Amino acid sequence: xxxxxxxxxxxxxxxxxxxxxxxxxxSHEARLLAFYEAPLVFSMAxxxxxxxxxxxxVAAEAGNVPSPSAALQRPEFCYQPHSxxxxxxxxxxxxxxxxxxxxxxxxxxxxxxPVTVGGATPNLASLAVARPMEFIVGRNEVTLALRAHxxxxxxxxxxxxxxxxxxxxxxxxxxxxxxxxxxxxYPGMFxxxxxxxxxxxxxxxxxxxxxxxxxxxxxxxxxxxxxxGYVDSTEVEARLVRGSAFGGVSxxxxxxxxxxxxxxxVPEDVTTxxxxxxxxxxx
Numbered sequence: 001x002x003x004x005x006x007x008x009x010x011x012x013x014x015x016x017x018x019x020x021x022x023x024x025x026x027s028h029e030a031r032l033l034a035f036y037e038a039p040l041v042f043s044m045a046x047x048x049x050x051x052x053x054x055x056x057x058v059a060a061e062a063g064n065v066p067s068p069s070a071a072l073q074r075p076e077f078c079y080q081p082h083s084x085x086x087x088x089x090x091x092x093x094x095x096x097x098x099x100x101x102x103x104x105x106x107x108x109x110x111x112x113x114p115v116t117v118g119g120a121t122p123n124l125a126s127l128a129v130a131r132p133m134e135f136i137v138g139r140n141e142v143t144l145a146l147r148a149h150x151x152x153x154x155x156x157x158x159x160x161x162x163x164x165x166x167x168x169x170x171x172x173x174x175x176x177x178x179x180x181x182x183x184x185x186y187p188g189m190f191x192x193x194x195x196x197x198x199x200x201x202x203x204x205x206x207x208x209x210x211x212x213x214x215x216x217x218x219x220x221x222x223x224x225x226x227x228x229g230y231v232d233s234t235e236v237e238a239r240l241v242r243g244s245a246f247g248g249v250s251x252x253x254x255x256x257x258x259x260x261x262x263x264x265x266v267p268e269d270v271t272t273x274x275x276x277x278x279x280x281x282x283x
Contacts, residue, residue, distance in 0.1 A: 019233065020235045021077070021236045022236075023236065025239075025240055027077040028071070028073075028074060028076045029077055031072060031268075031269065032072050033236070033240075034218070034238070034266070034268070034269050035269045035270050036065075036068075036187075037189055037242075038242075038244075038264070038266045038270045038272060039063055039270075039272050040151055040189070041149070041189065041214055041264070041266075042108075042126035042127070042128055042150070042151045043193060043212065043244070043246060043264055044128075044210070044246075045059060045061050045096060045260060045262065045276040046206075046208075046258060046260035046262070047143070047207070048132045048144065048145030048208060049132060049143055049197065049250075050132045050133075050134050051098060051099075051100035051132065052100045053100045053102045055098075055099070055100035055280065055282060056097070056099055056100075056280070056281045056282040057097070057099075057280050058096070058098075058278070058281060059095070059096040059098070059279070060094075060095055060096070060276065061093060061094055061274060061275070061276045062091060062092070062274070062276075063092050063272050063274035064091055064092075064273055065089060065091060065272070066271075066272065068270075078236050089117075089118040089119075089120065094110045094112055094124075094126070096276075097110070104131055104132065104133065105130065105131050106130045107127070107129050108129075109127050109128075110126040111125045111126075112124040114156075119158065119162070120155050120157040121155065121157060122153065122154075122155045123153050123156075124152070124153035124187070125153050126149065127149070127150055128147055128148065128150070129148050129149075130145050130146065130147040130148075131145065132145040133145070140198055140200070142196060142199075143197040143206075143208075144196055145197070146192070146193075146194050148190075148192050149190065149193070150191070151189050152186075152188050152189075153187065154184055155185045155187070156182065156183070156184050156185075157185075158180035158181050158182065159185070160175070160183050161175035162180055162181075163180045166178060166180065171226075176226045176227050176228075177224065177225065181223050182223040183223050184221045184223065185220050186219040187218055188217035188218060189215060189217065190215055191212055191244075192213060193212025193213075193244070194212065195208050195209065195210025195211075196208060196209060196210065203252070205250070205252075206249065206251075207247075207248075208247060208250070210245075210247070211243065211244055212243070212244050213241065213243055213244070214241070214242050216240040217237075217238075217239060219235060220235070220236045220237070222235070242266050242268060242269065243266070243267065244264065244266050244267075246262055246265065247262070248261050248263060249261055255280075256280040257280075258277075258279075258280075259275075259277055260276040260277075261273070261276075262274045262276070
């Protein structure tokens with residue numbers, strides 16, 4: 001939620017009069033948007049498992065938000081070259097709830113309300129539908145899960161011109177003013193994925209691995225009014241496709257409690273590490 005410090009898009013300093021910019025997929029701007037979408041992807045948080053109709057699970061997920069390279073933070077298409085320290089938070093977290101449906105399906109959802117944390121105010125929702133299928137291979141219990149997911153919403157914060165970047169000495173330089181910017185980052189994505197899980201030690205420990213494809217539709221809108229009264233509302237948007245790979249381990253600490261760790265990688269952008277604690281409320 002905080003993570004969306006993402007909004008490392010601070011590199012997009014208010015120095016352009018363009019109202020809208022659609023940078024090419026290989027530009028720093030587009031790649032930076034994709035970089036910060038990766039930690040938000042609503043991928044499966046643990047080993048695939050069958051969820052019976054009516055079963056209810058709640059979970060808490062946390063993951064790291066890596067820092068992009070200095071080169072990636074330097075705009076090259078939508079703005080004049082400019083670079084800043086864009087790291088607002090090192091971590092991202094969200095709640096999850098899963099409900100078992102008839103015919104072996106399960107629906108999973110998450111929502112982050114607009115509560116300001118670390119300078120960022122998220123308002124994000126995620127939804128997924130999965131179909132786990134269990135079968136036996138030799139003496140092993142194997143689960144295959146197919147899943148569709150999506151995330152959308154907004155994160156607001158002083159990204160392009162935080163208070164520390166404001167200045168009143170050079171009217172042609174970035175962040176000429178006295179009030180921090182009110183910028184908005186709109187992560188938007190939908191995708192599909194699949195994973196195989198193998199349970200051992202009587203089903204208590206499960207190893208899993210999988211991959212998927214995500215279609216990204218991120219937008220970033222500047223919201224800065226300089227000392228002369230000029231309002232910069234430049235919008236940057238991109239349309240991208242990314243492949244992903246992930247793997248991890250889940251351990252059942254009890255009949256109701258499960259702990260999971262995962263490495264989630266988007267080879268073109270970034271690799272993150274995630275941890276999840278899940279609890280079964282109703283079976």
